[in-house]
Amino acid sequence: MTQYLIVIEPTETGFSAYSPDLPGCISTGTTRAEVESNMREAIEFHLESLKLEGLDVPQPSTTSAYIEVAA
Template structure:
C-alpha cells in the first residue's frame, strides 16, 4: 500500500486538494468532506490512467511539517 501526501487548501469558494507526488492530480469541493472524497477518486483515476498509458507510478516521497511562527 502506498500512502500519498494530500495538501488541502481552503479558498473563498470551497476547498481544493492536490497530491505533490502525482503531478496534475487535483480536486475541489464545496466542503472539506467533499474535497476529501473527490481527491481519493482523483488519485484512483490518475493512477489508473498512468498504468493504462504505460507510465511508471511515482513513489510517495513528499513529507510535511507544520511550522508555527510566534
C-alpha cells in the same frame, strides 16, 4: 495500500486539493470531506491512467511538518 500526501486549501467556494507527488492531480469540493473524497477518486483515476499508458507510478516521497515561529 499506498498513502499520498494531499494539500487542502480553502477557496471562496469550498476547498481545493492537490498531491505534490502526482503533478496535475487536483480536485475541489464544497466541504473538506467532499474534497478528500473527490481527491481519493482523482488519485485512483490518475494512477490507473498512468498504468494504462505504460508509465511508472510515482511512489510517495513528500512529507509535511509544521514549524512554530513567533509572529
